[in-house]
Amino acid sequence: CADAAMFKAKELGRDNYRFYTAGLNERASELLALEGALRQAVDKNHLVVYFQPQVELASRRIIGAEALVRWQHPENGMISPVDFIPMAEETGLIVSIGEWVLRQSCLQARQWQVAGYPPMRISVNMSARQFRQKDLVPMVRRILQETGLSPEYLDLEITESILMNDVDGAVERLVELHSLGIQLSIDDFGTGYSSLAYLKKFPIQYLKIDRSFVRDVIIDPNDAAIATAVIDLARNMNLNVIAEGIEQQDQHQFLLDRGCGYGQGYLFSRPIPAHEFEQLLVRQQGV
């Protein structure tokens, strides 16, 4: 197909067109190969869920974990979700991957509870396609039943841009999800174009301040102003705030001083496999 297009382009004698077409076809076949590989990875159990602690900033105690998927490629090593989630979204593979991540996460949270660790929330990321999927609500209900996790410990993270894409549809969907008794968070808050007027319509409990504002919060007065405004907004609306991407002590202190309740970031821990996360829980209990 790539060759045919190239041949046709050559015939036409339009070099630019030729290169452009060849480039597109190359990309298309790369995507196709990647899609096939990801499909196999799903079948062969090459996906793995890592967990990043979410802590109370004042005490550094773990209050939850965000589930973050990785692809353990037999040759290429660990592949980041940013390199395959968009393609999974485009091809629809995200629906089965998302369901798998949700099940693994609920199972793991339940196992830790059964093992006697203090109950904590588990946060799972939703993609746009998943969020709009017709049977999302029954699917979540079924997974909670199957895994035995009580709904109040599950938190679904939905990005601001997904919600703003179709506000009325999003409100309806969030209300349905909320009626399951689960928690809801707006992820990457501040990076989209949210009209603050809509925020009050959403039955959410958490706002997550995007990492891009936390990174330079100490040196960039604009980022400091944005982070502070989000914290104030959340507090005034009775929402919890989680700051993402806290890497340094002074960022932690800044956010704590401004009244941000919770955070996650490399300062506390990177996303880690379940058995390592369990070590953190053990250490925290002082067992």
Ligand code: C2E
């Ligand atoms: P996100 O939901 O905003 O997740 C936070 C990302 O920030 C994670 O990247 C996490 O590893 C990273 N991070 C956390 N703390 C720090 C820090 O202190 N410094 C820096 N530089 N980075 C930090 P990750 O794991 O690569 O995931 C990237 C994105 O991929 C996620 O962004 C989320 O949008 C998506 N994603 C991951 N897992 C899933 C999934 O199961 N389903 C869906 N739909 N999306 C997922």
Ligand code: MG
């Ligand atoms: Mg997230």
Ligand code: MG
């Ligand atoms: Mg985020």
Ligand code: MG
């Ligand atoms: Mg983010």
